Amino acid sequence: MTDSLPAGSHGHPALASVETIIAGLASVGYIASRRIATALFMATHLQKPVLVEGVAGVGKTELALCAAALLGLPLIRLQCYEGLDESKALYEWKYGKQLLYTQILKDHMGASLTGAPDMATAMERLHGTGDLFFSEPFLEPRPLLNALREPGGAVLLIDEIDKSDEAFEAFLLEMLSAFQVSIPEIGVIKATTPPVVFLTSNNVRDLGDALKRRCLHLHIPLPDQGLEEKIVAARVPGIEASLRTELVRFVQSLRTLDLRKLPSISETVDWARALILLHAGALDAELVRETLNVLLKFEADIVAVEPRIGELISIGA
Amino acid sequence: MEPMQHTLESFLRALRAHDVRVSPAEAIDAHRAAAEVGYGDRTLLKDALCVTLAKTAEEVDRFDSCFDTFFARAPSERSRDRSRPGELEAPPGSPDLASQLLAGDEAALAQAMEASAARVGAGEIRLTSQRNLLTRRMLDDMGLRELEAMIQALRAAGGPRDEALAGRLAERRAALFVQAAAFVERQSRLYASESGRRMRDALLAKQSLTAVEPEDFRAMEALVRRMSKRLATRYARKRHQAHKGKLDVRKTIRRSMGHGGIPFEVVWKTETLHKPKIAVLCDVSRSVASAAQFLLLFLYSLNEVVERLDAYAFSDRAVNVNDLLDDEKVDDAITLVMARVGFRPTDYGRSLDDFLDAQGSKLDRRTTVIILGDGRSNYADPRLDLMRAINDRARSVIWLNPEPETYWGQGDSKMDAYGRFSTVAKTCNTLGQLERIIEDVLRTYMSR
Numbered sequence: 001m002t003d004s005l006p007a008g009s010h011g012h013p014a015l016a017s018v019e020t021i022i023a024g025l026a027s028v029g030y031i032a033s034r035r036i037a038t039a040l041f042m043a044t045h046l047q048k049p050v051l052v053e054g055v056a057g058v059g060k061t062e063l064a065l066c067a068a069a070l071l072g073l074p075l076i077r078l079q080c081y082e083g084l085d086e087s088k089a090l091y092e093w094k095y096g097k098q099l100l101y102t103q104i105l106k107d108h109m110g111a112s113l114t115g116a117p118d119m120a121t122a123m124e125r126l127h128g129t130g131d132l133f134f135s136e137p138f139l140e141p142r143p144l145l146n147a148l149r150e151p152g153g154a155v156l157l158i159d160e161i162d163k164s165d166e167a168f169e170a171f172l173l174e175m176l177s178a179f180q181v182s183i184p185e186i187g188v189i190k191a192t193t194p195p196v197v198f199l200t201s202n203n204v205r206d207l208g209d210a211l212k213r214r215c216l217h218l219h220i221p222l223p224d225q226g227l228e229e230k231i232v233a234a235r236v237p238g239i240e241a242s243l244r245t246e247l248v249r250f251v252q253s254l255r256t257l258d259l260r261k262l263p264s265i266s267e268t269v270d271w272a273r274a275l276i277l278l279h280a281g282a283l284d285a286e287l288v289r290e291t292l293n294v295l296l297k298f299e300a301d302i303v304a305v306e307p308r309i310g311e312l313i314s315i316g317a
Numbered sequence: 318m319e320p321m322q323h324t325l326e327s328f329l330r331a332l333r334a335h336d337v338r339v340s341p342a343e344a345i346d347a348h349r350a351a352a353e354v355g356y357g358d359r360t361l362l363k364d365a366l367c368v369t370l371a372k373t374a375e376e377v378d379r380f381d382s383c384f385d386t387f388f389a390r391a392p393s394e395r396s397r398d399r400s401r402p403g404e405l406e407a408p409p410g411s412p413d414l415a416s417q418l419l420a421g422d423e424a425a426l427a428q429a430m431e432a433s434a435a436r437v438g439a440g441e442i443r444l445t446s447q448r449n450l451l452t453r454r455m456l457d458d459m460g461l462r463e464l465e466a467m468i469q470a471l472r473a474a475g476g477p478r479d480e481a482l483a484g485r486l487a488e489r490r491a492a493l494f495v496q497a498a499a500f501v502e503r504q505s506r507l508y509a510s511e512s513g514r515r516m517r518d519a520l521l522a523k524q525s526l527t528a529v530e531p532e533d534f535r536a537m538e539a540l541v542r543r544m545s546k547r548l549a550t551r552y553a554r555k556r557h558q559a560h561k562g563k564l565d566v567r568k569t570i571r572r573s574m575g576h577g578g579i580p581f582e583v584v585w586k587t588e589t590l591h592k593p594k595i596a597v598l599c600d601v602s603r604s605v606a607s608a609a610q611f612l613l614l615f616l617y618s619l620n621e622v623v624e625r626l627d628a629y630a631f632s633d634r635a636v637n638v639n640d641l642l643d644d645e646k647v648d649d650a651i652t653l654v655m656a657r658v659g660f661r662p663t664d665y666g667r668s669l670d671d672f673l674d675a676q677g678s679k680l681d682r683r684t685t686v687i688i689l690g691d692g693r694s695n696y697a698d699p700r701l702d703l704m705r706a707i708n709d710r711a712r713s714v715i716w717l718n719p720e721p722e723t724y725w726g727q728g729d730s731k732m733d734a735y736g737r738f739s740t741v742a743k744t745c746n747t748l749g750q751l752e753r754i755i756e757d758v759l760r761t762y763m764s765r
Contacts, residue, residue: 018361018364034360034364035367035368038361038364038365038367039364039368041365042365042368042369045353046346046349046353048346050368053373053374095581096581099579099581209338212373213340213342213343213372216368217368217369217372217373217376217377219371219374219377221374
């Protein structure tokens with residue numbers, strides 16, 4: 001299996017097995033579950049993009065960042081939004097330079113065509129001149145093209161693909177399945193080393209089947225107590241073990257409540273950092289009440305949780 | 318084909334039956350994934366196949382349960398150590414099944430069962446009702462008849478040893494029945510569960526809303542949600558279609574002035590899409606109470622889809638229920654709406670009056686009014702003048718009536734008159750119809 005590995009990024013020693021990936025990601029500060037590591041393993045070995053889904057703040061974008069750090073590849077990021085099109089994602093022509101080129105060409109042609117005896121000869125000479133108007137030097141590359149052209153491969157992060165339009169999604173298909181793009185005026189540009197592609201989605205809308213079929217799918221759920229403690233430990237190294245257990249348990253019990261926006265990992269980490277800044281040694285009701293806005297982002301949620309803080313802490317204790 | 322590949326194929330088939338869509342391309346991916354990680358590490362294989370095949374969070378759950386069921390090793394209940402001293406031996410020449418049963422050879426039995434299952438097509442099971450038939454066929458294929466004949470013959474012979482042998486065989490046969498039934502049950506869980514559900518859903522979509530059995534209620538609710546989700550996706554797709562237009566010559570020339578007339582910046586005409594504004598008036602009175610549950614449920618789901626939805630519920634008075642739909646969870650919202658205005662005698666005239674009072678200023682050429690009700694106003698003044706006013710102001714008025722058209726205008730029904738002041742008046746008493754009509758509404762808006 002290992003000897004058939006393709007050249008480039010995929011031969012990276014950290015990609016040898018799921019275990020090495022878990023260890024490797026941990027070394028760059030990302031605590032991955034087995035399934036996450038398996039997804040990265042399959043993505044690099046099958047050379048398929050990974051579609052990462054999960055609620056906000058669960059570490060989707062972070063995974064791509066850490067994968068890039070682990071593999072030592074440049075991270076190329078494309079943030080999607082409504083109305084994003086290929087001129088912003090793939091390439092654009094350098095219109096200004098193209099115009100200058102036509103001006104130069106006009107002057108130049110004027111000189112070379114003056115000697116022509118008749119129209120036919122002039123046209124022949126015109127066609128004989130190389131046409132550079134649509135050529136690679138006039139191409140302004142955007143993230144997707146950059147990712148394909150990166151000689152040693154790259155990690156391409158297409159963030160929040162669900163925010164883009166359906167048309168853009170369709171446009172991505174060629175890129176995702178064959179790691180190539182067709183530019184009508186030039187032809188097909190193929191990746192020298194296929195990039196490792198992550199697409200993230202918050203499920204704002206359902207993605208098309210065609211896109212899903214071309215991707216591996218990774219759903220990152222909210223972590224359990226043990227995993228979340230490890231994550232906090234990795235992200236907030238200065239925290240005491242007892243406080244860490246306590247605060248993670250509190251967040252875990254918050255997640256069993258019926259809230260509009262459940263706190264996810266990024267909130268837990270932020271909260272842990274906030275508690276460190278406040279020099280807290282243990283959770284108490286007063287402290288939680290004052291810092292609750294770090295965890296909960298809606299007033300209604302805060303109002304709902306406040307009267308039950310004592311109860312939630314005692315569950316955790 | 319390698320045996321493991323064969324197993325993988327059957328697993329893919331089981332997955333499809335569990336509503337995890339596996340296209341041929343994904344099947345190839347699955348084989349590549351399996352080849353990459355090998356079959357040795359079960360967790361690794363599970364995770365690898367999961368990221369290749371399951372494409373939504375729900376599919377991940379279904380994948381996990383399907384994988385566990387499929388690769389569950391049937392625990393062998395009887396082990397070989399049952400053979401006590403003085404064990405009864407099968408007489409030479411007895412059928413295979415009999416000797417296997419007597420020897421307690423679980424492995425051979427399991428193999429024979431698998432083989433028979435393949436021959437009678439147990440993997441093709443689609444409906445849970447086929448279970449008994451399949452069990453029977455499988456046992457027949459394993460040689461049940463010969464076994465029965467042998468027991469009969471032994472009993473007829475009547476010797477004490479024959480008698481004991483017959484007794485032991487009958488006992489083992491009973492155990493075999495249980496095993497076979499369990500085997501088919503597992504096949505059914507693997508391959509039949511989803512197709513059965515799909516059939517039930519198709520039936521429910523055609524079922525009259527007023528005649529939904531309580532036990533189908535949950536299934537119906539799930540169906541409504543899926544329908545509205547589907548509409549939401551389609552609707553979102555439509556809304557984004559008009560992003561690019563034709564070249565806007567005037568704007569392009571204006572922008573080019575700064576560059577000496579050279580069109581550096583090309584401007585495209587864009588079309589402003591009117592997002593639909595929908596006002597819904599839903600009858601929750603006694604006469605339509607049973608259908609009202611689903612109309613409200615649909616309304617609730619629609620509220621999550623359409624950005625500007627004004628919802629009213631009425632019996633004798635119309636009340637705005639936006640707050641309930643926005644803030645409460647679906648079950649609570651429906652109960653609260655029913656508590657607020659439900660189950661009273663209908664008065665269409667006053668309700669229309671209330672509706673116009675509250676909503677009148679917001680009715681314009683971009684608003685579609687949907688009225689869900691039977692048009693039976695208990696002989697009160699139907700206030701057709703108000704209905705005309707609504708029809709004049711709104712872009713269109715769509716009246717959906719759970720009663721069939723032949724009843725319209727009979728007794729206290731004013732539906733024929735109301736129908737005249739509606740752009741569309743239709744019978745709608747199944748979910749299928751409801752979905753079609755709402756889709757029409759959304760589509761009329763999106764088409765330019």
